[in-house]
Amino acid sequence: xxxxxQTQPGMFVQEKEAVTLDCTYxxxxxxxxxxxxxxxxxxxxxxxxxxxSYDQQNATEGRYSLNFQKARKSANLVISASQLGDSAMYFCxxxxxxxxxxxxxxxxxxxxxxxx
Amino acid sequence: EAQVTQxxxxxxxxxxxxxxxxxxxxxxxxxxxxxxxxxxxGLRQIYYSMNVEVTDKGDVPEGYKxxxxxxxxxxxxxxxxxxxxxxxxxxASSSIRFNEQFFGPGTRLxxx
Numbered sequence: 001x002x003x004x005x006q007t008q009p010g011m012f013v014q015e016k017e018a019v020t021l022d023c024t025y026x027x028x029x030x031x032x033x034x035x036x037x038x039x040x041x042x043x044x045x046x047x048x049x050x051x052x053s054y055d056q057q058n059a060t061e062g063r064y065s066l067n068f069q070k071a072r073k074s075a076n077l078v079i080s081a082s083q084l085g086d087s088a089m090y091f092c093x094x095x096x097x098x099x100x101x102x103x104x105x106x107x108x109x110x111x112x113x114x115x116x
Numbered sequence: 117e118a119q120v121t122q123x124x125x126x127x128x129x130x131x132x133x134x135x136x137x138x139x140x141x142x143x144x145x146x147x148x149x150x151x152x153x154x155x156x157x158g159l160r161q162i163y164y165s166m167n168v169e170v171t172d173k174g175d176v177p178e179g180y181k182x183x184x185x186x187x188x189x190x191x192x193x194x195x196x197x198x199x200x201x202x203x204x205x206x207x208a209s210s211s212i213r214f215n216e217q218f219f220g221p222g223t224r225l226x227x228x
Contacts, residue, residue, distance in 0.1 A: 045219035102166050106158035
């Protein structure tokens with residue numbers, strides 16, 4: 001069963017605007033971690049941000065923030081003040097700690113195109 | 117420089133010819149993992165290792181083997197490659213805290 005769902009296959013955003021990428025997850029494990037990665041057209045995978053299920057505050061890293069709504073099982077990525085270099089594929093991923101510590105599952109990704 | 121390296125970066129081979137993709141990390145990470153990426157499917161985990169001599173299956177292990185004899189290396193072995201294993205492969209590593217995972221540059225494999 002798909003545990004990570006990214007419902008937006010692609011989106012356009014104007015430079016300097018904020019963009020929210022949706023991610024919902026499915027788990028019964030009380031302890032888990034959520035990740036966001038960026039994959040530019042060059043192909044490398046770049047770690048952006050991490051949120052633990054017990055973290056009290058939403059994670060932030062520079063222009064990236066994670067809108068973590070535990071009850072809704074959602075972990076949306078917010079990119080503020082988009083730049084042309086933000087054009088990339090973005091992946092949400094989850095690790096369940098208790099049952100399968102080493103497994104990491106990814107969503108299908110959202111393609112973001114930033115326009116001038 | 118902290119990094120995960122993979123070799124080769126590109127490989128074209130034929131069905132049934134055994135191959136190995138190497139992965140090495142210089143960060144003394146306990147955890148290493150292999151993924152394959154296919155269009156529309158995101159990344160799917162093949163195998164992972166939590167330490168030397170400890171490996172476990174991910175979601176798509178069929179047709180692959182791994183070994184972890186040294187902490188820094190985690191090779192992926194395809195004993196009899198088939199065309200459905202044509203894909204982009206990533207190796208990754210992480211410390212035991214697992215709040216960040218470093219990826220290698222990827223290996224694009226084509227099996228004819």
